[in-house]
Amino acid sequence: MAKKMTDKDGKTYVQVKPWYKRWWIWVIIVIALLIGFGSMGSDDDSSSSSSSSNSSNTTSKTIKNTAKEVTLGAGTYKVGQDIKPGRYTVTATSGSGNFTNKSGSINTILGTDEDDDAGQVTSYTVDLHKGETIKLEGIQSTNFKPTPAKRSYQTTLSAGQWKVGQDIKPGRYEIKATQGSGNLTTSDGDVNEILGTEANSDAGQVTHITTDLSDGQTLDSELQQIQLIKK
Structure with a gap:
């Protein structure tokens, strides 16, 4: 007031x-x-x-891929001359046979159909580096198709070489064979197993393994399909 x-x-x-x-x-x-x-x-x-x-939500990375699609017959080829360096899904379009490289990091059997008895798969995904030599034996025609530049975490994988941190989220997994059989290894030697849809004690084959996958490792699968189950 x-x-x-x-x-x-x-x-x-x-x-x-x-x-x-x-x-x-x-x-x-x-x-x-x-x-x-x-x-x-x-x-x-x-x-x-x-x-x-x-x-x-960051589960994918865009990584430049310089690969260029090409179809090749049986023979020996130089990456950087006959085929551009990059990441490819390699598929047999006619016939079947061996797909290898000189260093021995690639050694798989490709065919137009899956063959469990022969360890044959229909495709193999891999990075091809400049200077390395690849060989196609017995395959009439093989297609090299560039993979998408955007790589995301996957839990179902076909035959190929898969990078932890780019294709696989680092962590602990149960890895199961869902199609075919073959070797399952990691680049550092932590994993070295024969995996298949059925156990085979004579061949040392198991149906699943549990392991830790760390950033930077490469998981190499020669099976038609595997599944990764997070633990």
Whole structure:
């Protein structure tokens, strides 16, 4: 409430309280500050939640692939001369036979049909590097098709060489044979098994294994199809 005052000359005037001494002004300021702080906290939470969500959904990587499709007959070929370096799915389009390279990192049997007894698969996915020599024996026609540049985590894999951290999410897995039989190995030697849809004690073949797969490892499967089950 305004207060009446009389000065020394006998004049009466009304003394008005400064705005900062009015209680309701401070109530408004406090409320405004509380709303402001609440809004900032909400934005931070929203930003953090969004960042966390984006991070957990990052399951694919785009990696440049310089491969170029080509179909080759039986013979010996130089990567960088006869075929461009890159990542390919190699498929037998006529006949069947061996697909190998000079270093020995590729050694599989390709055919137009799967053959469990022969360990034959219909395709093999692999990176071919400049300078290496590949050989196709007994296969009338083989197609080299570039894989998509965008690589995502998979749990069902065909025959081929698969990179942990690009094709497979690092972690602990049960790996089961779902089609065919053959060798299952990792680049560092941690895994070296014969896997098949049926156990065979004479051949040392099992139907599944449990193992840890670490970032940077390469899983090499010579089976028509395997499944990775997260533990």
